[in-house]
Amino acid sequence: MSDTGRILSLHLAVLAALLGLHFVAPPYHHANLARVMVLAVYAMGYNIAFGYTGLLSLGHALFFAAGLYGTGLTIQLAGWPAGPALITGLLAGAAVAGGLGLLALRTAGVSFMIVTLMFAQAGYLTILYFTGYTRGEEGFVLPAAARSIGGLDPTGEAARYLLALALFAVALAVNLGLVRSGLGRVMVAIRENEERSRMLGYDPFRVKLAALAISGLYAGAAGAAWGWLFGYVGAGFATIQYSILPLLYVLLGGAGTVLGPFLGALAMFYLIDIASGLTDAYLMVVGVALVVLVLFAPKGILGSLRERWLRWLP
Amino acid sequence: MAAVTLLDARGLVRHFDGLKAVDGVDFDLAPGEVHALIGPNGAGKTTFVGLLSGRVAAQAGTIRFAGEDITRLPAHRRVRRGIAYTFQITSVYARLSLAENVGLAVQSRGGDRRREVPEALARVGLEGEAGTLAGRLSYGHQRLLEVAMGLALHPRLLILDEPTQGLAEGEIAAFKELVAGLAPATTVLLIEHNMDVVMDLAQRITVLNFGKVLARGSPQEIRADRAVQAAYLGD
Numbered sequence: 001m002s003d004t005g006r007i008l009s010l011h012l013a014v015l016a017a018l019l020g021l022h023f024v025a026p027p028y029h030h031a032n033l034a035r036v037m038v039l040a041v042y043a044m045g046y047n048i049a050f051g052y053t054g055l056l057s058l059g060h061a062l063f064f065a066a067g068l069y070g071t072g073l074t075i076q077l078a079g080w081p082a083g084p085a086l087i088t089g090l091l092a093g094a095a096v097a098g099g100l101g102l103l104a105l106r107t108a109g110v111s112f113m114i115v116t117l118m119f120a121q122a123g124y125l126t127i128l129y130f131t132g133y134t135r136g137e138e139g140f141v142l143p144a145a146a147r148s149i150g151g152l153d154p155t156g157e158a159a160r161y162l163l164a165l166a167l168f169a170v171a172l173a174v175n176l177g178l179v180r181s182g183l184g185r186v187m188v189a190i191r192e193n194e195e196r197s198r199m200l201g202y203d204p205f206r207v208k209l210a211a212l213a214i215s216g217l218y219a220g221a222a223g224a225a226w227g228w229l230f231g232y233v234g235a236g237f238a239t240i241q242y243s244i245l246p247l248l249y250v251l252l253g254g255a256g257t258v259l260g261p262f263l264g265a266l267a268m269f270y271l272i273d274i275a276s277g278l279t280d281a282y283l284m285v286v287g288v289a290l291v292v293l294v295l296f297a298p299k300g301i302l303g304s305l306r307e308r309w310l311r312w313l314p
Numbered sequence: 315m316a317a318v319t320l321l322d323a324r325g326l327v328r329h330f331d332g333l334k335a336v337d338g339v340d341f342d343l344a345p346g347e348v349h350a351l352i353g354p355n356g357a358g359k360t361t362f363v364g365l366l367s368g369r370v371a372a373q374a375g376t377i378r379f380a381g382e383d384i385t386r387l388p389a390h391r392r393v394r395r396g397i398a399y400t401f402q403i404t405s406v407y408a409r410l411s412l413a414e415n416v417g418l419a420v421q422s423r424g425g426d427r428r429r430e431v432p433e434a435l436a437r438v439g440l441e442g443e444a445g446t447l448a449g450r451l452s453y454g455h456q457r458l459l460e461v462a463m464g465l466a467l468h469p470r471l472l473i474l475d476e477p478t479q480g481l482a483e484g485e486i487a488a489f490k491e492l493v494a495g496l497a498p499a500t501t502v503l504l505i506e507h508n509m510d511v512v513m514d515l516a517q518r519i520t521v522l523n524f525g526k527v528l529a530r531g532s533p534q535e536i537r538a539d540r541a542v543q544a545a546y547l548g549d
Contacts, residue, residue: 192407192410193408195369198389198390199399199401201391
C-alpha cells in the first residue's frame with residue numbers, strides 16, 4: 001500500500017471507530033468522548049502552531065475563549081441565531097490569533113511564551129472586568145431554544161456526539177490536507193531551520209502568522225462548539241490552565257502528528273478521570289505520568305511510534 | 315538590452331561596534347562570470363556577501379541587482395529575485411530527507427518537485443540518497459546538498475561561502491566541474507580558501523583585507539600583486 005493509502009485508511013478507520021462507538025459506548029463514556037473530540041480539535045489547532053511550526057504559545061486559552069464568547073455573547077446579548085453566532089466564534093478565534101501574532105511574532109522562544117501568556121492573561125482579566133456582560137467566573141448558560149439551528153438541536157446526547165464527531169472529522173481532514181500541502185511543508189521547514197528557510201525565499205514571519213491564525217481558527221471553532229454543544233460559557237476557560245492543557249495533550253499524543261492531539265486528549269481525559277476516582281491527589285498522578293513521558297518518550301505516543309516503526313505517519 | 319553588470323554595489327559599509335567589517339566597498343559582477351572573493355580570516359568576506367544576500371543590513375551604500383535597487387529588500391525577497399546563498403557553516407534541514415531539503419528549494423520558485431528534485435540531487439552526485447535524513451550525511455556531503463539546494467533555486471547569482479571546506483580531493487574535482495558548467499546561465503560568487511580552486515575557476519578575483527578591497531583582477535594579476543602577497547599569499 002502507498003503511504004497516501006495507508007494514511008487515508010488509518011484516519012478513516014479512526015473516524016469509523018468513533019462512529020461505531022456512538023452506537024455501543026455506555027452513556028458515561030459516550031458523553032466523555034463528545035467532550036474529548038471537541039478538546040481534540042482545540043489541541044489539533046495548538047499542534048499546528050506548536051508541533052508543526054515550532055511556536056510554543058502559552059496563550060491559546062485566549063483563542064478558545066474568543067470562540068466561546070464570540071458565540072455565547074452574540075447569542076446571549078445580541079440575540080443572534082446560533083448559526084451566525086457559531087461562525088462569529090470561530091472567526092473570532094482566527095482574528096484574535098492573527099492580531100496577537102502581528103505583535104507577538106516579533107519575539108521568539110521564551111519571549112514568545114511570555115508575551116502570549118501576558119496577552120491571554122489580559123484577555124482573562126478583560127472578561128472579568130466586564131462581568132456585567134460576561135457573568136465572569138460564574139458564567140452563563142445558553143438556553144436550549146437559542147442553540148438550535150433550523151431544527152438541529154444540539155442538546156440531546158446523541159446529537160451532541162454526532163455533531164462533535166462531524167466537527168472532529170472536518171478538523172482532522174483539514175489538518176491532514178494542511179500538513180501535506182506546500183504551506184505545511186514550509187511550516188515544518190521554519191520549525192526545523194528558520195534561517196535556512198529565509199534563504200530559500202520564504203518569509204518566516206508570514207508563514208508563522210498564517211500558522212498561528214489557522215491555529216486560532218481551530219481553537220475558536222472548538223470554543224464556539226463547546227458553548228453551542230454544552231451550553232455553558234464561563235471565564236474559567238480563559239485561564240492559564242486552558243492554555244496548558246492543549247500543550248499537554250499534544251506532548252502526550254505526539255507533537256507534529258495529526259492524530260497525536262486526539263490521542264493525547266483522550267489519554268489525559270481518562271487519566272484524570274481514573275486518577276480522581278482513586279485519590280484526591282489526582283493531579284499528582286497526572287504529574288508523575290508526564291514526568292515519565294518526558295523521560296522515556298519525549299516525542300509522545302505517536303511521535304515515538306513514528307520514529308521506530310511508522311515513518312509514513314503524518 | 316542585457317545588463318552589462320548583474321550586480322553593482324557602491325560604498326557598502328557595515329561596522330560592528332568598533333570593528334570595520336566592511337568599510338566602503340565598491341564591487342560589481344558581470345553576468346556569467348565566476349568571481350572569487352579571497353582574503354585572510356576576518357577580512358570581512360562573509361559579512362560582505364551577507365550584505366549582498368540581505369542577511370546583514372548595510373549601514374551605508376547601495377546595491378543594484380539586474381538594474382534594480384535592492385539595498386532595502388529583505389533577504390527572502392532577494393532570493394526570489396535570483397540571489398541564492400549557501401552558508402559557510404552548513405545549514406540544512408538535518409531531520410528531513412534529502413529529497414525534502416531540495417524539494418523546499420524547488421517549491422520556493424514554484425517548480426515541479428517530482429521532476430526537479432532527482433535532477434538537482436544528481437547534479438551533485440547524491441541521487442542515491444534521496445530518502446536519507448540530511449543529518450546522517452557526512453559533512454562534505456551536507457555541503458554538496460547545500461549546493462544542490464542553491465542550484466534548485468535556479469539562481470541568477472549563486473553565492474558559495476567556502477563550498478569545498480570538508481570535501482575530499484575527488485569531490486573537489488567534481489565540484490570544480492560542476493561550478494565551471496554553471497556559466498553562463500548562473501553567475502557565481504565564490505568565497506574560497508583553496509587557492510587551486512580559486513585559480514582554476516575564477517575569471518576575476520577580489521581580495522578583501524580589513525574590510526576594504528585590497529586588489530582585484532585576473533588570477534594572473536592577483537598572483538603577481540605585491541600587496542596581496544604580503545597580506546595573504548606570501549606564506
